[in-house]
Amino acid sequence: MQTDEVNLKKRAESAASKKAAFGEDFELDKFEKGSKVSKPIEDLETLDEESKKTLLHVGVVANEEGRSGSFLIMDNTVSHSSLKNKDVELMSTHKALEKYEWLKDYSWKLVQVDADKYTAKTYLEDADGYFIRMPAGKRSSLPVQTCLMLDSKKVSQTVHNIIIVEEGASLDIITGCTSRKGVEEGLHMGISEMYVKKGATLNFTMIHNWAEQIGVRPRTVIHVEEGGTYVSNYICLKPVRSVQTYPTVRLEGKGAITRLNTIAIAHPGSELDLGSRAIFNAPGTKAELISRTITIGGRIVARGEMIANAKGSKGHLECKGLVLTDKGSQLAIPILEANVDDVELTHEAAVGKIAKDQVEYLMARGLSEEEAVGMIVRGFLDVGIRGIPDELKKEIEETITQTAFGT
Amino acid sequence: MLKIEDLTVEVNGKTLLHDVNLEVKKGYTNVLFGPNGAGKSALMRTIMGFSEYNIVKGRILFNGEDITNLPVDERARRGLGIMMQRPPDMSGIKLRDLVKVASKGKKNPEELAEKLDMNRFLDRDVNVGFSGGEIKRSELLQLSAQNPSLYLLDEPESGVDLVSIEQVGMTIKGLLEEGVDCPGERCSKGKSALIITHTGQVLDYVQADRGYILCNGTVMCSGNPLKMLEEIKNRGYEECIKCRLMK
Numbered sequence: 001m002q003t004d005e006v007n008l009k010k011r012a013e014s015a016a017s018k019k020a021a022f023g024e025d026f027e028l029d030k031f032e033k034g035s036k037v038s039k040p041i042e043d044l045e046t047l048d049e050e051s052k053k054t055l056l057h058v059g060v061v062a063n064e065e066g067r068s069g070s071f072l073i074m075d076n077t078v079s080h081s082s083l084k085n086k087d088v089e090l091m092s093t094h095k096a097l098e099k100y101e102w103l104k105d106y107s108w109k110l111v112q113v114d115a116d117k118y119t120a121k122t123y124l125e126d127a128d129g130y131f132i133r134m135p136a137g138k139r140s141s142l143p144v145q146t147c148l149m150l151d152s153k154k155v156s157q158t159v160h161n162i163i164i165v166e167e168g169a170s171l172d173i174i175t176g177c178t179s180r181k182g183v184e185e186g187l188h189m190g191i192s193e194m195y196v197k198k199g200a201t202l203n204f205t206m207i208h209n210w211a212e213q214i215g216v217r218p219r220t221v222i223h224v225e226e227g228g229t230y231v232s233n234y235i236c237l238k239p240v241r242s243v244q245t246y247p248t249v250r251l252e253g254k255g256a257i258t259r260l261n262t263i264a265i266a267h268p269g270s271e272l273d274l275g276s277r278a279i280f281n282a283p284g285t286k287a288e289l290i291s292r293t294i295t296i297g298g299r300i301v302a303r304g305e306m307i308a309n310a311k312g313s314k315g316h317l318e319c320k321g322l323v324l325t326d327k328g329s330q331l332a333i334p335i336l337e338a339n340v341d342d343v344e345l346t347h348e349a350a351v352g353k354i355a356k357d358q359v360e361y362l363m364a365r366g367l368s369e370e371e372a373v374g375m376i377v378r379g380f381l382d383v384g385i386r387g388i389p390d391e392l393k394k395e396i397e398e399t400i401t402q403t404a405f406g407t
Numbered sequence: 408m409l410k411i412e413d414l415t416v417e418v419n420g421k422t423l424l425h426d427v428n429l430e431v432k433k434g435y436t437n438v439l440f441g442p443n444g445a446g447k448s449a450l451m452r453t454i455m456g457f458s459e460y461n462i463v464k465g466r467i468l469f470n471g472e473d474i475t476n477l478p479v480d481e482r483a484r485r486g487l488g489i490m491m492q493r494p495p496d497m498s499g500i501k502l503r504d505l506v507k508v509a510s511k512g513k514k515n516p517e518e519l520a521e522k523l524d525m526n527r528f529l530d531r532d533v534n535v536g537f538s539g540g541e542i543k544r545s546e547l548l549q550l551s552a553q554n555p556s557l558y559l560l561d562e563p564e565s566g567v568d569l570v571s572i573e574q575v576g577m578t579i580k581g582l583l584e585e586g587v588d589c590p591g592e593r594c595s596k597g598k599s600a601l602i603i604t605h606t607g608q609v610l611d612y613v614q615a616d617r618g619y620i621l622c623n624g625t626v627m628c629s630g631n632p633l634k635m636l637e638e639i640k641n642r643g644y645e646e647c648i649k650c651r652l653m654k
Contacts, residue, residue, distance in 0.1 A: 357495045360457050363479035364489050365509040365553055372480075375508070379499025379532075 004104075008113050012123040015114035022301070023244025023273045026215045028121055031156035031187045034075030036128075041080045044070060050181055057238075058176020058207040059392050060147045067174075068142040071130045073159060074151035078128060085140050088171070089133040093160050096131035103131075106162055110193040110221035110250075118189040118217040127158035127191070132173060134200075136166040143172035143203075148190060150179035150214065156187040163192070165200040165228075172203040177218075178210065185213035192220040196228040198253060205233040207392070210240040212269060218245040226253025226282070232260045234274070237399045239267040246275035246303065251285035251313075262291040263381045265399070266298025266328060275303030280313035280343070287315040292381050295321070295328030305335040308343035315344070321351035322380060374401050408433040408599045409454070409557055414465035416446075416453050423449045424624045427465070431557065431601050434594035436583060436613050438632040439603045441621035442644045447603045448492060450621065451559045454601070455489045456482045469557070488555025490546040492562050497533035502545060505533050510552035523548050523578060539566020540575075547578050558583065558600040564608040576612030583613060607636040620647050 019025050041047065044055070044062040052062040055072075064070050068085035071078070078092045089096075097103050113123040130146050150157050165171045179186060188210075196202045202222075210216060224230050230249055249258040260276040278287035291302045306315040321330035330351040338345055354376055362372035378400050409431040416424040424446045431437045441447045453460040454467060456479040466475040474482055497505070506516040506529070520526045523544045534542060543563055550558065560579065567575050579600075587597045593614070602609060610633065618632030620639075627647050628635075638646070 355495065356458065358497060360479050361491070361495055361497065362500075362505070364455055364457075364483050364491075365505065365549055366480060366483040366511070367508060368480050369478070371508070375500060375504070376497075379497065382499045 008108060008123065011112075011114040012120040015120040016117055016124070018114065018116050018120065020116040020118065020217065020244060022246070022275075022303075023217070024215065024242045024271060026187055026217075026242075028117060028156060028187070031154055032152075033125070034150075034155040034157045035152065036076045038077040039074065039079055041072065044072065044080060054149070054178055054181060054209075055147055055176065056392060057209045057395060058147060058178045059174045059205065060145045060176045064145075066142055067145045068140045069144040071144070071146040073129065073146075073148045075149075075155055075157055076125070076127065076159075085142065087135065087138040088140055088144055089131070089135070090144060091131050093129045093131045093162055096162070103162070106164065106193060106195060107160075108193070110223055111191050111219050115219060119191060119219050121156070122158040122160055122189050122191050122219075125158045127160040127189075129159040129161040129191070131162050132171070133164040134166060134169040134171040136197075137168045138166075139170040140172065143174045143205075145174045145176070147176045147178065148188065149177075150183050150186045150188060150210075152180075152186075153183050154185050157189065159188075159190040161190065161192045163194040163202065163204075165196050165202045167197045168199045169197070170201040173205070175204070175206045177206065177208050177216070179214055184211045187215045188217065190218045190220075192218065194220070194222040194230070196222065196224040196230050196256075198225045199227040200225070201229040201231075203231045206235070208234075208236040208240065208243065209238045210243075212239045213241050215241055216243040216245070218243075218247070220245070220247035222247065222249045222258070224249060224251050224253065224256040224258060226255060228253060228256045230258045232258075234260070234262045234264070235396070236264040236272065236274075237396060238265075240270050240272075242271045242273075244273040246277060248277040248279065249287065250279045250281060251287065252281050254282045255284045256282060257286045259288045260290065262293070262302070264293045264300065266293065266295040266300045268297030268327065270298035271301075272298065273301040273303070275305065277305040278307070278315055280306070280308040280310050280315065283310045284312040285310065286313070289315070289317045291319045291321075293319075293321045293330065294324060294377065294381070295330055296324050297327045299329045299331075301331045301333065303333045303335075304347065305337070306345050307337045307339070308345055309339050311340055311342040313343040313345070315346070317345070317347040319347070319349040319351075320380070322377070323351060323353055408435075408470060409601070410468040411454070412465050412468070414450075414453070414467065415463050416449060417461045417463050418449070418459055422624065423460075424453065427621075427624075427626055429619055429626055429629075431599050432594070432616075433599055434597045435616040436600040436602065438610065438615045438618045438635075439601060439621055440618060440635060440639055445621045446624045447621050448561055451489065451561050451601065451603060454559060455479060455487060483553070483555070486556035487559065488550050488553050488557070489559040490543070490550055490561055490563060492565065494534050494542065494546065496535045498535055500533050501530055502533050502548070503529040506548060506552045509549050510554070514552050516552070519548055519551050522551075523574065540568055540571045543567055543575050544571070547575065547582070551578070551582060556598055558598060558602075560600060560602045560609075562603050562605060564604065564606060572608060573612075576609055579609065580612045607640075610636065620644070622648055
């Protein structure tokens with residue numbers, strides 16, 4: 001074993017019971033380790049209707065129409081990997097590490113193994129995941145779709161993903177994280193390390209659709225080089241026990257740009273601790289962190305942090321939260337840090353109920369109160385996310401309408 | 408069509424309007440004058456049914472029906488439509504979508520917007536970043552989709568530049584006279600309106616039938632709107648209050 005690995009292992013072991021900075025602390029040994037025995041699925045179309053529906057609810061289409069590739073992980077094993085666009089490289093992280101010697105320079109370089117017990121466990125279990133790479137200069141008009149599914153009851157899932165978009169390339173990814181119907185309890189840990197090289201673009205959309213007793217601990221860091229763009233959309237509209245995530249974008253090259261959108265609804269019993277962080281380490285970098293959250297009885301913590309370490313950094317942070325019932329709560333925590341002069345960081349945070357004057361304005365145009373609230377809520381959550389399948393869009397609309405009508 | 412009887416209105420326990428009596432007959436265009444803070448907008452918003460206005464006395468009749476306690480949407484459905492002076496910003500709601508729902512999907516937003524030169528605003532969030540004149544045109548666009556039988560227009564000319572004023576004025580005239588073939592038919596076939604104006608500019612475009620002066624929360628007098636405007640321009644509202652006191 002090489003020194004690097006020995007060191008990482010030591011660090012991971014020392015963090016095996018280290019609590020995360022935020023969110024409920026899950027006891028890892030209460031969950032069984034998810035199976036590593038593969039159940040290959042040749043064609044996603046052969047899945048039963050229920051499973052196809054589960055996939056669709058997180059933006060993953062079984063017939064792969066409009067997708068350039070598909071990848072499915074069930075519990076701790078890869079079940080499906082297929083490619084339509086041969087420009088894209090898509091395989092399991094394990095296979096990729098075997099294939100490419102150089103990939104070790106990307107693995108566990110952005111996310112720290114000893115960040116907390118969840119990263120430690122993922123490292124110590126040698127978790128597999130997806131590796132997606134877009135070669136230099138290549139552009140894909142259609143997104144790659146990936147799905148991480150909790151397939152068995154009361155298990156813990158660990159996943160390690162690496163994405164590399166090479167110089168001047170452009171890639172769209174839709175990742176759906178979900179649990180099989182009937183799997184009500186479990187723990188998902190997902191490490192994602194993403195590299196956006198010089199002049200490259202990565203559009204990353206993640207849709208979560210879990211169940212009421214599932215804990216979710218994604219750990220994501222993105223490295224963006226000169227002139228690169230990273231856009232993330234995170235959507236979580238269904239009940240879940242606890243999600244705690246704080247993706248961090250490191251803008252390392254001149255003029256790098258990021259935009260992170262979060263839209264979420266907290267149901268009764270759900271705790272959503274959703275953060276976004278941008279670190280400006282190069283001149284002229286820009287970030288926009290937008291969070292739109294609604295509680296209908298759950299608790300939401302909307303964190304946002306911008307740290308400017310280079311001149312000419314410009315960032316805007318927007319946390320807006322609607323409280324639609326007395327039982328829910330919203331906590332917005334914006335943090336702005338400027339460590340050099342000539343930076344412009346701004347934030348706008350607002351939590352509260354839907355403004356009566358807005359509702360009545362629409363009612364004066366003939367809409368009923370319910371229709372008016374529905375329209376306002378849809379508008380509130382609309383941050384212009386593209387590439388979502390029509391069926392899912394409809395489903396999102398319905399969830400939102402139900403949310404509005406439930407008030 | 409619209410009859411207001413002894414209306415007294417409070418906001419947060421403070422009386423804004425008291426013992427207001429006013430009428431708009433079918434097909435008539437009536438004008439509401441009054442100094443700043445007299446309660447003109449409050450009266451209009453009370454007629455539309457906005458909930459912050461608490462009616463403590465009196466009633467509002469629309470086509471003979473008592474609508475005093477009806478919610479805003481019910482009033483809109485019965486044919487009331489308002490052009491607000493300072494409508495709220497509607498982040499996330501596109502003007503196109505609001506025009507569509509206001510017309511119940513019956514009218515093409517583009518065709519309506521064309522007339523008001525508002526096409527480039529259809530995909531913008533309603534009122535967000537709109538200038539004074541753009542707000543007026545947006546309100547008129549929504550009203551033309553909604554097609555009410557009684558228009559409540561709160562200072563349609565304020566904040567509108569001299570070039571656009573004609574567009575706004577002509578649009579209002581067009582809306583009020585929809586379906587009217589000759590001037591004689593205006594009262595029988597045309598729409599009704601209650602218009603608040605400070606400058607009277609809008610009266611260059613629409614034919615006003617009756618004027619009311621509102622001061623200190625109540626109607627001081629009513630009469631020929633053009634003569635009233637002339638008097639106000641010459642002597643201000645002071646005279647009006649004195650006149651009332653002398654009565």
